Every structure is written in C-alpha cells, then in structure tokens.
Amino acid sequence: MSDTDLLVRRFEEERSRLRTVAHRMLGSPAEAEDAVQDTWLRLTRADADAIDNLPGWLTTTVGRVCLDRLRSASARHEEPADVAGESAAAETVGGRDPEQEALLAESVGQALEVVLTTLGPTERLVFVLHDMFAVSFEEIAPVVDRNVAAVRQIASRARRRVQGRSVDPEVDPARQRRVVEAFLVASREGRFDDLVSLLDPYVVLRGDAAAVRMGGTAELRGRAGVAGFFTGRAQAAVPAFVDGMPGAVVIMGGRTTIALSFTVTDRILAIEVVADPDRLRDLDLVVDGAPAR
Template structure:
C-alpha cells in the first residue's frame, strides 16, 4: 500500500468526526462536506511527517476552515446564523442520512444545533471543539489567535449562553453534574466497570505539569486507560463547577490544590486536571456552599 493510500485511509477514518464538527459549525450538510474537502486539500499540501497527532491536526484544521468561512460570510454581510435557524434546521431534521443522524445524536440534539447559531464565529468554534470534542484550549488557541487563558474565558462565556438557551437534556448542568458525581463515587469505591460505562470510548484526559508531578499522567486516551487511572482514586475530591463546567476540586488547608473539569455529552468525553497555583487562581471554582479558592 502506497503512502498516499495510507493517508487516504486514515483521512476516511476521521471523515465522520470532521463532518460532525463542520456541520455543527456551519449548520449545513453541503457546506460541511465542502469544509471537509478543503481540509483534505490542506492535508495533501502539508508535510505529514511533521504532524504528530493526525486526528487532532484534522480536527483543528477543519475548525479553522469553518471559522474562515463564517468570518468571510460575515464580511459579506450575510447572515448564516440567523438563516440557518430556519432554513438549515429543516435540512438538518429532514435531510440527514442515518450515519449523520447517529453522529449528531451522540453529543447534541437539534435544539442545541439551533442554539449554536446564536454564538459568534469564535465562540462557536471554541465551544464545538472543546465542549463537544474535548480539544484542549492549548490546541484551539492558535486557531483563533488567542492565548489559552483567553480561549478558556471564551469557552466559559459560550457555555453559559448555550446552557441558558438550550432545552437539550445533554447540556443540562444538573444532568451533567450527576454523571460527574457518579464517576467520582465509582472512582472512590474502585468500581472499574462503572467508570468505563461513564466514559466515552475515546475520552481524553489531560493534566498540567504540576498535576503530573503529583503523580498524574500528562495525557491518557481511551476509556480503559482513564478508568484504570481513576480506579480507587478521587478520595478527597468533592463536586464543584469549574469555569461553569461540572467538575471536582481537592481542598487542602482551606485552599484548592487540584481542580478537575469534565466535558460531558451522553458520557464523559474529556477531563482536564489543573494543579498549577497560578492557573488555579484564574479558574472560577464554585462548590455548593459558594466560591472556593
């Protein structure tokens, strides 16, 4: 098999995911397919030996393509978001093939698709990539030409807007928190199978350098690996909201030493662990009794 054939095969494996990202960004199947094709063309003009993580590269690249399209439409004074709320919603409801219906049902309902059109292009991209596909803030930052800290703030703002407007149960903070609480309980009690059942098969765990020094892993992928890491842990973790996301904190001596934020759709698809004191101070951490530090 030639190198080109291998690249084509690997791209086709990612096509459903890329189409899902693009459709949530653009609100149209036809435009999403065009964006995916543009992503393929960019890949063919890139030295693939320099790409360490092809799925991640493709996801951020299709996001960049979609962002360029949305900004270009705005510059021409078009109104893709508002038009999509009516015209493309009918297309999304009636025109999906079974594969696309299954993909979209995994993490977002039709109501949320319409809500996404109310976000600005940058907010929409950050929300879709991070909250739906667990792409890290560090990976998103160069796409939108912002710092990782600024991207985190954009995500928090977008999340609040989506949650305030959406009736989709998968974006309900109470439901998401119940999933996180069940995960923490299973972690404390060492119930490995329950942990696996609460995790998406492709879940991604990321931890900062400070958390790694405390005994964590910089990155883990897959439900079995992440469940194995948490199995029997989380003894001191208590549920909290981290920048508006369901999460948990570990408080020692009245101060937060560790924060975990969870990206939850039907299951947990992403976990971020922060232990760096400077980063912790930047987070909005809320327990049932109020804000903590």
C-alpha cells in the same frame, strides 16, 4: 502501499468525524463537505511526516477552515443556514440520501440550532471543539489567536449562553452534575465497572505538567484506561463548578491544589486536570456556592 495512499486512507478514516465537526460549525451538509475537502487540501500541502497527532491536527484544521468561513459570512452579513430546512429537498448531498440526511439532522439536534443562533464565530468554534469534541484549550488557543486563559473564558461564556437557551438533557447542568458526582463516588469506592459505564468509549483524560508531577498523566484515551487510572482515586476531590460547569477540586491547607473539569453529554467525553498554580488562578472555581481559593 505508497505514502500518499497511506495518507489518503488515514484521512478517510477521519472523514466522518471531520464532517460532523464541520456540520455542527456551519449547519449545512454541503458547506461541511466543502470544509472537509479544504482540510484535505491543507493536509496535502503540509509536511505530514511532521504531524505527531494527525486526528488532532485534522480536527483543529477543519475548525480553522470553518471559522474562516463563518467570519467571511458575517462580513457579508449572511445568515447561517437553516438547520431543520437545509436538506428538506429530496436531493442527495454528498452521496447521502434524504433519509440519511434526516438522521444526521436529528443527531445534530437542538444543541446545534442553539449554537448557530446564539454564538459568534469564535465562541462557536471553541464550544464545538472543546465541549462537543474534547479538544483541549491548549490546542484551540492558536486556532483563534487567543491565550489559553482567554479561550477558557470564551468557552465559559458560550456555555452560559447555550444553557440559557437549551433544556436538552444532554446539556442540562443538573444532569451533568449528577454524572460527575457519580463518577467521583465510583472513583473513591474503587468501582471500576461503574466508572466505565459513566465514560464515553473515546473519553480523553489530559493533565498539565504540574498534575503529571503529582502522579497524574499527560494524556490517556479510552474508557478502560481512564477508569483504571481513577479507580481508588479522588479520595480528596469534592464537587465544584469549574468555569461554570460541573467539576471537582482538591483543597489542601485551605488552597485549591487540583481542579478537574469534565465535558459531559450523556456520558463523560473528556476530563482535564489542572494543577499549575497560575492556571488555577485563571479558573472560576465555586464550591458549595462560594468561590474557592
């Protein structure tokens, strides 16, 4: 198999996920297909051998393509495509029949509609990539030309706007807090099976350099590995709100030493561990209704 054939195969393995990212960004199956094709063209012009993490590169690239399209549409004062009505005609788009389109529209659901109607292009990209597809803030920052702290603030603002308009149980803060609290209890009590049940199969755990020095891990993927890592841990972690979302902190000597932020839908999609003092100061941390220091 030639290098080109291998690259095509690897891209096709990611196509469905890239289409979902683009669809949630743009709200249109046809535009999503175009964005995915643009991503493929960018890949063919890039040095593929120098890309260490192809799925991550493709995710951020399709996000950048979508952001460019959204900004262009905003400049032309165009309204986003109607989510529910876009594919109502009985034509096939991208090789899918109307029934398949209806299933896809259902999977996008109310959350997409809210995102499309309440968020600006940059907020939409940050929200979709981080909260829906577990892309780290560090990876998103260069895409939107912001520093990591600014991206965190954008994400927090986007969440507040979305949650202020949506009662979808998958983005219900009370339900998310219950999932996080159940995870912390299962972690402390060493209940591996319960941890697995709370984690998405493709969950991603990321820690900053300071967390790694404290015995953490830079990155770990898959629920078995993440559950194994947390089994017996979280002994000192207490529930908290991290940038407005349910999370946890470790406080020692009156100071927050670790913050854990969770991306939660029906299960936990991602966990980010922050221990760097400068990054901790940038976070909005609340424990028992009071700011944490």
